[in-house]
Amino acid sequence: MISHPSSFAILGAGLMGRLLALALARAGHRVSLYDQQGADAQGSAARVAAAMLAPLAESAVTEPGVVRMGEHALVRWPQLLAQLPEPVFFQQNGTLVVWHRQDAVDAARLRLQFETTRTTVPTLPAMEALGSDRLTTLEPALAGRFAQGMYLPGEGQLDNRQLLAALTHALVQAGVTTHWNTPREVTDFAPGTAGQPDWLLDCRGLGARHQWSALRGVRGEVVRVHAPEVTLQRPTRLVHPRYPIYIAPKEDHLFVIGATEIESDDLSPASVRSALELMSAAYAVHSGFAEARIVEIATQCRPTLPDNLPAVRQSAPRVLEINGLYRHGFMIAPAMLDVVLQLLSTGQSPLAATFDLSVQLL
Template sequence: MNQSQSLHSKYAIVGAGLMGRLLAVALAQLGAQVNLYDQGGCDARGAAARIAAAMLAPLAESAITEDSVVRMGIHSLPRWKQLIDTLSTPVFFQQDGTLILWHRQDASEAERFTNHLEKNCLHNPQLTLPQKLNSAELRHIEPGVADRFMQGLYLPDEGQLDNRQLLDALLAELNLLKVNCHWNQAVDPEQLRANHQYECVIDCRGNGAKDAWSSSVNSLRGVRGEVVRLYAPEVKLRRPTRLIHPRYPIYIAPKENDVYVVGATEIESDDLSEMSVRSAMELLSAVYTVHSGFAEARILEMATQCRPTLKNNLPEIRVQKDKGLSDLIMINGLYRHGFMISPAVLDSTLELLASGQSNTALELGLSISSNFGKTDSTSSHKASLCA
């Protein structure tokens, strides 16, 4: 989107979670007028992005997700550094790889996992082969776990950021850019379309948009995730660490100031009640097997949230153009990969707003559908959107 076009553009964004904030900041930086609406407060306590580990791990995730999501993750890693550098407030960002560990009894499962990653690297040359670590190499890379594990797997190009720092930094940027933020105000995007104030309305409500996606074959649902935040000054892990286990494969994401985000659970449920005893016991038991220092950790928070997930578990951008109404873009289905892929979704959306098509989406396989017909990585965008 060029600067002259943006200066005369006015947009409404509904939903101020990760995607809504990224878009609002990006459009405002380009000079557009932006109104941002959210049914919650500015602290993003109702957003799925607040309850996340924010790991940027396309190779690790390639074991359980589609190639298109992996490509979006590869695209997004360097973009995160660029996006964070434009913010006035610092955000913790690290690209020091991912460590994979397993106990001796799970060696066969670890071998299958390693073979899967190596196969994925052969299919996608942008991925870097995982490095197998012996005891000495493991001690050099992550000395804190070397007494309990004799081998590991290192994925060198992966990273992470601090999700809560980022949400706060984006909020600060919204204020600096004088974005009109309407907090604690539930708004129907269709009503905003009808008042003709905006060239385009962008729906980033996540699970709040279930009704809007209910008529679609690719309907929207919530998938419950549970995380524990720990203060563990005795641990000193240097990078995100994942444990291969047949029942509860956990991840441990070290943030600044000795804070660790631990999670694993993924439950097909819209339940937002507190964490179950079983989940808490399994997470805490598993994390203790990784490092004994977690025995003296302090539990800062046990939190749950539902990740917005489409039927095929893939993200989608939907375009709606109707005579007499502002154009509508609906973004949803980022599932468990929100932080890993959101810069790719952001770039694709900005291209759509600028020209009605997105080469980035085509290259990465991000699905874009419209009331003019489905478009995907093998076809061209037909709609003229918000141009």
Template sequence: MHVGIAGAGLLGRLLAWRLSTRGHRVTVFDPAPDAGPPQPGSVYAAGWTAAGMLSPLAELECADAHVARLGLRSLDLWQAIVAQLPGEVYFHRQGSLLLAHRPDVGAAQRLLDLLHSKAPGGMQPRPLPLAKLRAMEPSIHGPAQAWLLEQEGQIHTVQAMLALAAGASAQGVQWHWGQAVTQVAPGRIEAGGRTHGFDWVFDARGLGARPDLPVRGVRGEIFWLHAPGVQLLRPTRLLHPRWRVYIVARPGDLIVVGASEIESEDRSPVSVRTTLGLLSAAHSVIPELAEARIVHSESNLRPALPDNLPMIDTRTGLTRLNGLFRHGWLIAPAIVEDALSQVPGLEAGSPEQVTA
């Protein structure tokens, strides 16, 4: 089949890679100038601005059991996908940590009660004695309580975005960069002043799908810190009174700290309030970060629907995917898998190695 994809963010790249590996002819349209990392001041896909925590249980705080199941499935899919992509993509699945300082233990317990009530069978946070925490993560000091979420993991989002585009290109995907999609319809994409016909169309534009979908932007902000000597093997979430502060290590002595969640479509640079709040919280968990250097900060908008849940809308000739909210990297592979299963002929003869 000849498949057209509107949008080359995370969903668009996953679709292009997966369909091209199955022998389909794929054409993608996106307003970005190329497949590379975004340039300062540009508008770019939400997938670039993420810590890469793959935390289906922890996300039950603001999601439902369906999202958790999608996240668990996606963890298996990511492991299989990363093994087939060109280049290096950092992917680890050694669990994640929930931490709380002493004044916040009560609020943490309420969250844990919520997770226990919503978690599918077999997914429960495990209390972690502080001595065990320090043996596992020697750079962490300060929290009064800790819990291990054993099935969770992380992925290097920038490496994965680049590798998905490279892998799809190697399979013959045609990319039309610098071409914003102005309209999608069954079997048709309008972009670059022309109408392009396809056997099937996927609309994965996020905020670009407005006004066809009631999608809104939710602002998020992150920092990259260069922190030689800091050891952190597992993605960590501090149960902060205001935010859930994520601390995630990456190769090259980098630590990613995020992410605020603000009901605003402001794309301006990171605020002083966020800088003070997130970095102070991260320092309270890992004191060595006092000597880290801020090498990068960015803000972006996550696409969210009114219920903050993901959407797959399929009709003859057209599938719309949207509303991944803060769960994009967590659930995207399973969302793509479910969407393709709804289109006759697209998943026929799928390679066994991609079905983890």
């Protein structure tokens, strides 16, 4: 579909916009990237995310196609990170799931979901049921705190803010023309005409609601803390009937704690109730969080389509829209990237069929 070299305008410099801009520029195309915010990605859902790469864990709330996209990402992220000009924290120590005795029924239901997922996606590593001794061996920081748990090997995480910063520097090196604090609409361009880019890619997330009316916001709230007394070695999820949480350990005892999901596009500060629930649940996992220092309490809305699944659509000739990544942005972004690159190259994507991804072309 695209000739070499072509010119691209990309709207939205969140995770997808930056990945696409970099890949296209490195392939020899001319790329201009527009965003209504600055280079620090303050307006992006990617800045607030925990950036966990947990396809089996996320199978509790999503479809097999998204799980396959997450499996794809675990291979692709190390490749993508290796091409960046500075290191980005990446860890693949698996995911730990724990629960208190009174929540054993919910944990059993979750275990059944994991087992069902592996019948659909058998290439995923098998979940390991843990007794207290094995749990202590795997995660010494939780010794004596839980009687049992589940270990999901092979799952990973990365540092989202390090990644966004590294992508910014890589864009400069690749010759991408960046237009920060410059909001643009699809209607501002006429791709393929004189003086216009050859292609327009819309990656604006909720910023594209005027163009894609089905989009809605799902609000999430995240607490970042510095906890020198806590030495968790991998993302840990607490099964709880009301506020199941995740704790994602980054470098230097920084932890991202989150899980709230509210059907709202409200971007006001987090409520006291949400903050208390998140931090109380973290304390229930490890008492060392009592002495942690709160670095940040952040809110953001994830761009979500009615089925909670991502999609690619062509709304006009030479205009592709990529959206609906919901809570799975970092887990599925490499798959979305590779699908879009295939579509631009050949007009079709075998990968999209593998991922059951909705692709609507004219």
